[in-house]
Amino acid sequence: MSTERTEHPASRRARHHPLAPPAWLLQGLKPTTAPVPWAAAGRAAVALAVPLAVGFALDEPEYGALASMGALSGVIGDTADAYRMRVLNIAVPQFFGAVGVALGTLVYGHGWLAVGVLTLIALVSGMISSIGTVASVSGLLLLLNAVVGAGLPMPQPWWTAPLLLSAGGLFVLALSLLAWPLRGRQPERAAVAATYRALAAAYEAAGGPAAVYDERRRQVTQALNQAYDLILGRRARVHGRSPSLVRMLSQLNVVIPLVEAAPAAHLRGRPLPPAVPAAVRELAAAVEDGRTTAPELDLPPPHTPAERAVDAALRHAARIVPLAAPDPYNVDDRLGRPAALRVRTRRAVRGMVLSEASWRYGLRLALCIGLAQALVSVVELERSYWIALTVTFVLKPDFGSVFSRAVLRAVGTALGLVVAAAVLAEVPRGWWDVPVIMVLGALIPVFSAKGYAFQTAAITPVILLLSDLLNHQGFDLIRPRLIDSLIGCAITLVAGYLLWPESWHTRIGDRLADTVDDTARYLERAFAPVPDEAAHAAARTARLQARRRIYRDLSGVRSEFQRALTEPPPTGTRAAAWWPLVVAVERIVDATTAARVRVNHGAAPPAADEVESLARQLHELAGRVRSSTVPVRVEGEPEGDAASVLAPVRQEVAAARCMTRPEET
Numbered sequence: 001m002s003t004e005r006t007e008h009p010a011s012r013r014a015r016h017h018p019l020a021p022p023a024w025l026l027q028g029l030k031p032t033t034a035p036v037p038w039a040a041a042g043r044a045a046v047a048l049a050v051p052l053a054v055g056f057a058l059d060e061p062e063y064g065a066l067a068s069m070g071a072l073s074g075v076i077g078d079t080a081d082a083y084r085m086r087v088l089n090i091a092v093p094q095f096f097g098a099v100g101v102a103l104g105t106l107v108y109g110h111g112w113l114a115v116g117v118l119t120l121i122a123l124v125s126g127m128i129s130s131i132g133t134v135a136s137v138s139g140l141l142l143l144l145n146a147v148v149g150a151g152l153p154m155p156q157p158w159w160t161a162p163l164l165l166s167a168g169g170l171f172v173l174a175l176s177l178l179a180w181p182l183r184g185r186q187p188e189r190a191a192v193a194a195t196y197r198a199l200a201a202a203y204e205a206a207g208g209p210a211a212v213y214d215e216r217r218r219q220v221t222q223a224l225n226q227a228y229d230l231i232l233g234r235r236a237r238v239h240g241r242s243p244s245l246v247r248m249l250s251q252l253n254v255v256i257p258l259v260e261a262a263p264a265a266h267l268r269g270r271p272l273p274p275a276v277p278a279a280v281r282e283l284a285a286a287v288e289d290g291r292t293t294a295p296e297l298d299l300p301p302p303h304t305p306a307e308r309a310v311d312a313a314l315r316h317a318a319r320i321v322p323l324a325a326p327d328p329y330n331v332d333d334r335l336g337r338p339a340a341l342r343v344r345t346r347r348a349v350r351g352m353v354l355s356e357a358s359w360r361y362g363l364r365l366a367l368c369i370g371l372a373q374a375l376v377s378v379v380e381l382e383r384s385y386w387i388a389l390t391v392t393f394v395l396k397p398d399f400g401s402v403f404s405r406a407v408l409r410a411v412g413t414a415l416g417l418v419v420a421a422a423v424l425a426e427v428p429r430g431w432w433d434v435p436v437i438m439v440l441g442a443l444i445p446v447f448s449a450k451g452y453a454f455q456t457a458a459i460t461p462v463i464l465l466l467s468d469l470l471n472h473q474g475f476d477l478i479r480p481r482l483i484d485s486l487i488g489c490a491i492t493l494v495a496g497y498l499l500w501p502e503s504w505h506t507r508i509g510d511r512l513a514d515t516v517d518d519t520a521r522y523l524e525r526a527f528a529p530v531p532d533e534a535a536h537a538a539a540r541t542a543r544l545q546a547r548r549r550i551y552r553d554l555s556g557v558r559s560e561f562q563r564a565l566t567e568p569p570p571t572g573t574r575a576a577a578w579w580p581l582v583v584a585v586e587r588i589v590d591a592t593t594a595a596r597v598r599v600n601h602g603a604a605p606p607a608a609d610e611v612e613s614l615a616r617q618l619h620e621l622a623g624r625v626r627s628s629t630v631p632v633r634v635e636g637e638p639e640g641d642a643a644s645v646l647a648p649v650r651q652e653v654a655a656a657r658c659m660t661r662p663e664e665t
Contacts, residue, residue, distance in 0.1 A: 051171065067167050070164060076448070093134070098145070100149065124139075124362070202217050313391075406493050
């Protein structure tokens with residue numbers, strides 16, 4: 001059994017000087033390493049500056065400011081690589097934003113009626129956000145623009161503001177689609193090639209240190225998720241059999257046997273020959289360049305079942321990848337065709353209405369917005385709509401920890417105000433606003449990739465300068481902006497965080513337990529007897545889908561884990577304690593896949609009672625995880641035949657069981 005202790009970096013960072021800032025705050029303030037999105041930065045600069053320049057040219061700066069605000073919403077949503085996904089990510093939220101500002105404009109100046117309407121919009125916005133990523137941004141813009149419309153005087157008639165905001169957002173969309181005729185399929189092809197490159201890196205790490213291989217394998221999972229999402233997104237909108245889609249689908253399909261062979265290669269305990277990862281990289285280049293000539297493979301002869309699995313998968317991929325026109329009716333479609341849009345929409349709405357979590361989040365958001373607007377109605381506050389704006393931005397649990405977002409927003413707002421104060425004090429208002437907005441706008445995509453505090457610091461001066469063109473308060477905006485933001489953060493922390501226990505209790509244990517149960521079923525399915533060849537093919541497809549689902553679930557667990565690390569103690573501390581068990585479950589899935597691959601290539605299959613015993617232990621492990629507040633290490637050793645193909649699985653299961661025990665009462 002592997003005795004290597006896996007410790008997450010956050011656990012090591014937690015041991016710091018007592019006078020240093022808390023670890024959870026440092027976790028949120030640490031900028032992520034990400035490449036500079038030059039194209040997105042250029043689009044943001046043009047999209048924000050051009051509408052403002054047109055407004056000044058027509059002597060209607062208010063109109064230009066509103067169009068630039070709409071462009072700002074589009075810039076925030078301009079995150080997709082595939083062009084078809086850009087249409088969804090930008091156009092759909094713009095529609096909801098237009099509805100929001102229209103409703104807000106209609107209740108502007110109506111006191112308690114505005115409070116009631118915005119509270120109801122907040123409920124709907126929160127519930128919509130539970131559907132998915134695009135719906136979450138749509139719900140955000142629905143509420144955000146409703147708050148702006150109800151808090152600022154808008155041009156008349158009532159449809160002017162929605163029209164201008166939508167025009168700004170659609171301008172961003174048009175800029176983001178300029179290269180579509182030339183690079184229409186490039187994002188999807190690049191995603192498939194990136195999967196091959198991530199796999200080549202995993203093969204290089206196979207047989208080496210477990211921590212390095214685990215990280216490379218997680219990168220393969222992330223690349224596969226990205227490629228699957230892009231291909232599925234395109235497949236949902238392609239009717240019939242598109243040749244380019246069929247080719248990318250076949251290239252993505254043949255990478256699966258290579259992914260399955262990687263754990264078996266790693267468990268050999270020694271590195272693979274350099275020719276193996278080099279061959280995978282050659283396939284990646286062939287995918288990205290669209291080559292139609294078969295690569296020449298110079299592979300060493302295989303000897304073990306694991307080596308035979310890698311060799312067979314590589315040679316099969318080398319035959320399929322260069323095919324210019326695979327038979328569209330002879331492609332093993334492991335992805336499946338998504339249901340029609342109206343069917344998926346109906347399912348999503350039904351799931352939202354019947355979901356307890358959806359209602360609870362909607363009620364949390366409605367409570368906070370209601371309190372913010374009621375406070376505005378009772379207490380006279382300058383620019384008081386900023387309170388509700390702050391609540392809207394912070395109370396997004398699907399974007400990260402609510403607690404840390406409140407703290408980071410206060411920090412980011414303070415930094416953004418320093419920039420805004422310098423601009424308002426030193427730069428003359430008028431045409432000089434155009435180059436200033438151009439520079440600040442270009443920083444938004446760059447800073448957004450670094451973290452929430454940096455994104456807030458970049459967005460704050462842009463919103464402040466554009467708002468000043470609507471109400472002309474100048475430097476006097478700075479102090480009320482900071483006070484309102486702090487009030488909004490305080491409302492969110494009390495009414496949207498502390499009053500709701502599920503928001504400050506991590507769900508890692510429950511989600512991980514569900515994944516362990518799925519792993520047990522995957523083990524049973526992997527070695528279930530099949531009567532004939534047709535049943536064998538169906539069983540293999542079901543097994544592949546089950547494994548992909550488990551890895552996706554583990555990706556969700558890791559996302560929950562990263563979110564929980566930014567929570568203050570004890571939530572963040574308890575989350576860090578779960579990390580070794582997350583890694584252990586991933587290794588169990590890898591070991592099971594490796595065992596199945598070895599059996600496929602000549603190893604003796606395991607006995608049915610051994611499979612049943614391991615599945616039972618995994619179900620017991622899931623029960624232990626559910627009953628434990630934090631994992632507790634206990635002693636234990638694996639039992640069984642060391643020569644069995646399932647011996648590595650048994651060792652990993654024993655290691656995982658040593659990390660948990662039922663909660664003592």
